[in-house]
Amino acid sequence: MHAVQKDMEELRKQLKKGSIQKAYRALLSYMMELRTDLARKYGEPAVSGLYQGYMDMTYFALFPPSLKRRDLKIAIVFNYDAFRFEAWLAARNRKIQRQYWELCKDSHWAEYRVVMPAVGIDSIIECDLAKDFDFGDPDALTCRIENDTAAFIVSIEKFLSEPQPAVKKRRGTRCMPKEASALTRGDMHD
Numbered sequence: 507m508h509a510v511q512k513d514m515e516e517l518r519k520q521l522k523k524g525s526i527q528k529a530y531r532a533l534l535s536y537m538m539e540l541r542t543d544l545a546r547k548y549g550e551p552a553v554s555g556l557y558q559g560y561m562d563m564t565y566f567a568l569f570p571p572s573l574k575r576r577d578l579k580i581a582i583v584f585n586y587d588a589f590r591f592e593a594w595l596a597a598r599n600r601k602i603q604r605q606y607w608e609l610c611k612d613s614h615w616a617e618y619r620v621v622m623p624a625v626g627i628d629s630i631i632e633c634d635l636a637k638d639f640d641f642g643d644p645d646a647l648t649c650r651i652e653n654d655t656a657a658f659i660v661s662i663e664k665f666l667s668e669p670q671p672a673v674k675k676r677r678g679t680r681c682m683p684k685e686a687s688a689l690t691r692g693d694m695h696d
């Protein structure tokens with residue numbers, strides 16, 4: 507019997523129990539509510555739609571103006587493998603991801619992970635928001651996620667506002683300015 511067929515049989519057994527559907531529905535409902543809450547707070551254009559994923563990750567993106575003008579965004583992610591909520595600094599495309607990874611790779615982020623670009627990797631820097639969480643108190647979870655996300659954004663903005671060495675493309679041409687332009691306050695963390 508093929509491995510996929512065995513997996514399908516196991517899935518069928520687990521689905522018959524009903525817990526997976528209920529938990530998945532609760533998770534998606536929570537993510538939609540969190541997305542709606544942040545869209546109300548920061549404006550609909552500052553928040554993307556919800557990507558449900560393939561039970562690998564479910565996420566939506568935030569676009570603080572200070573990051574958006576650099577083709578960066580913050581993804582609010584539920585990571586199924588780690589079973590936790592995370593915030594990721596991510597880029598518009600792989601080229602920009604690589605450029606900012608080059609800028610960040612030697613930085614010392616005690617509370618965050620700098621992630622090396624690879625196939626299937628969308629993050630540049632990752633921040634754990636909530637590992638041990640309780641859907642019985644969604645307001646506390648939302649508060650925790652919003653506060654930790656705001657702190658993550660402030661850390662990224664602060665880092666990007668500091669003078670940085672020029673990041674060189676392989677051909678030796680500059681791909682990022684020597685100094686980041688001044689950031690405007692009042693973006694995503696009012």
